[in-house]
Amino acid sequence: MMLTAHSGSDGTPDNSRQFIKEMLLAGIACVEVDVRRSQTGKLYLSHDKTFWSEAMLSLDNAFQILKTDSDALMNCDLKEPNLEQSVLALATQHNIQDRIILSGAVNLAHLPDPMYLKQVYYNAESIIPHLYLNWEMTKSQIDEIIQTCHTKGIETININYRLATNGVINRFHQEGLNLSVWTVNDFAEINRFRSADVKNVTTKYAISYLYQNVVRQAMGG
Template sequence: MNITMVAAHTGCGIYPDNTMASFQEGIKFGSDIVEVDVRVTQEGTAILLHDDSPYLLTHTYEQLNNPDVRPLLDPAYKEHEIATLAQVLRVSDPIGMKLNLDLKTADAIDPTVKLIRQYEALKRVFITGCSEGMTERFPDVQVMLNTPVELSSRHSERYDEFAESICQEARRGGYVGLNMNALTCRQEVVDRAHDSGLLVWVYTVNDRPTMERFLGMRIDAITTRAPKILMELISASKQL
């Protein structure tokens, strides 16, 4: 029986997105996966950050993490230090926590792969986001294919063809699965993906009815800012 994994979106609790406090919340909620966004500083340190900033091109991590400088990246950093990917990998290692690393730029690829290997985390880390060329360069890294954020009218009307083509693309490209906007995911693509040995993840689902619908579709992982609700639904479904 397929058991859907709970993927806690960055900022699933009271703390700001992409801080270590927020990451710890994802763990404490009992999630199967925690998602974080990754960018790099001027000297190549991988940090947790969603939005781009010109300061990334001119400042090292040490300079950016200065209490007087870091709020320039985001007001949240007035109270929180800038978290690094190394910290996330180190904290999650003892418990074997799975990670969804959403790479925001191509220059984050090499520093991220280096850290994954350093912490021997190949089996528990999945890459989403900017991942062009990764499956060819790093075939041992688990990369999810990011499918279109929106469906064209043609794809919407001829969804079977879209489902088949996207699964073929994933198989040919060496991806381990599909990472889909929840609005674009239907049962046809889930069935085709599973028949092809591919995972299907959806993002970002925060309401109970949509969670229930995807649980019924046998989705492999649901990314959410409401992990407690999703875990309650999964627990209830196991008792049926």
């Protein structure tokens, strides 16, 4: 299981230099950032739509920080459409294109190469727009998601953790599909997903979870 730090994890400012640097220093495997495009074409980090300012972190600067770590990944959660090619082109300039994960408003037709499919965590609500009206997936919804994944070559589906019951996890695994779940802040739930071999868990307490695991192991737990 990979642990991804949600933007602003462990009390750091959302989409900030401090957030990325602290997560990398702590050894977190992946950091999630929210990506938008300004009116002038600059890619920048922001959850909400707002005007770009120099006080905000650009994606270019975020990639420069990521490069200080030789292994960590960055999940670029696309907050608006038509960003795929620009994000991956910028990542290629930094030679980190294989360390980028795309989630959010991903249009698979806009990927510059089919090889990037393996780096997409495809949001389930992109298949079923009203999925989160209820906190339980029906069999027909599960079947539709699975069929779409097989048809489009999607390898990993991204869903809210409350829908990821053990039965749902097992069904996706039986179909050869990976699951990424968000945003899991309960350590017992993170451990459940670890035991169930879920591919990725995104949490707002990445360092805290990592630290408590280290302490438990040191105490022989």
